[in-house]
Amino acid sequence: xxxxxxxxxxxxxxxxxxSVLYKDNPVYRVLEALFVAILAGHSVVINWFNFQKPTIVxxxxxxxxxxxxxxxxxxxxxxxxxxxxxxxxxxxxxAFLMGIGAAYVLTKNLKPMFLTQARATMLPxxxxxxFGATINNWVVxxxxxxxxxxxxxxxxxxxxxxxxxxxxxxxxxxAFGALFADTxxxxxxxxxxxxxxxxxxxxxxxx
Numbered sequence: 479x480x481x482x483x484x485x486x487x488x489x490x491x492x493x494x495x496x497s498v499l500y501k502d503n504p505v506y507r508v509l510e511a512l513f514v515a516i517l518a519g520h521s522v523v524i525n526w527f528n529f530q531k532p533t534i535v536x537x538x539x540x541x542x543x544x545x546x547x548x549x550x551x552x553x554x555x556x557x558x559x560x561x562x563x564x565x566x567x568x569x570x571x572x573a574f575l576m577g578i579g580a581a582y583v584l585t586k587n588l589k590p591m592f593l594t595q596a597r598a599t600m601l602p603x604x605x606x607x608x609f610g611a612t613i614n615n616w617v618v619x620x621x622x623x624x625x626x627x628x629x630x631x632x633x634x635x636x637x638x639x640x641x642x643x644x645x646x647x648x649x650x651x652x653a654f655g656a657l658f659a660d661t662x663x664x665x666x667x668x669x670x671x672x673x674x675x676x677x678x679x680x681x682x683x684x685x
């Protein structure tokens with residue numbers, strides 16, 4: 479068994495967190511609040527030293543780049559949303575933020591997120607001498623077309639369109655199932671790491 483106080487603290491916190499598997503209890507609630515508080519404090523400190531201080535405070539202190547006052551004023555306007563009388567002022571920085579974000583996404587991510595993926599979907603439906611590649615291309619093209627049909631709500635889905643959209647639904651179920659399985663495997667890996675910590679680092683069983 480370990481003699482390190484920090485190992486003991488980690489073990490107690492781990493066991494207290496897993497106690498919720500039995501039932502909800504005050505220990506778990508305290509640890510949950512502790513986790514949120516530490517995460518919030520860490521985020522504030524990281525944001526201050528990595529962003530606010532070097533990009534705003536230092537520039538204002540030097541007096542050379544007073545243009546940073548403009549984003550400061552826009553940020554201050556966002557707090558008016560807590561006022562019923564002046565809540566409309568918060569719409570201006572939000573509109574500015576959404577406009578900049580949309581423009582950035584369209585200019586920077588249009589090619590890698592849309593054009594490249596669209597080009598990758600335009601596959602030949604027949605690959606001479608490679609039956610496996612032919613089947614793979616059919617699966618990809620059929621999947622993309624059927625999923626797009628599933629999300630096509632302009633006209634009523636009847637007849638062949640309805641059947642084709644159901645194929646897209648099957649593709650979506652397979653994709654979501656694979657994503658869920660990947661998430662579960664990731665959580666299982668984290669759980670195994672905590673068990674190894676408890677058995678090896680804390681109890682010293684050497685398993």
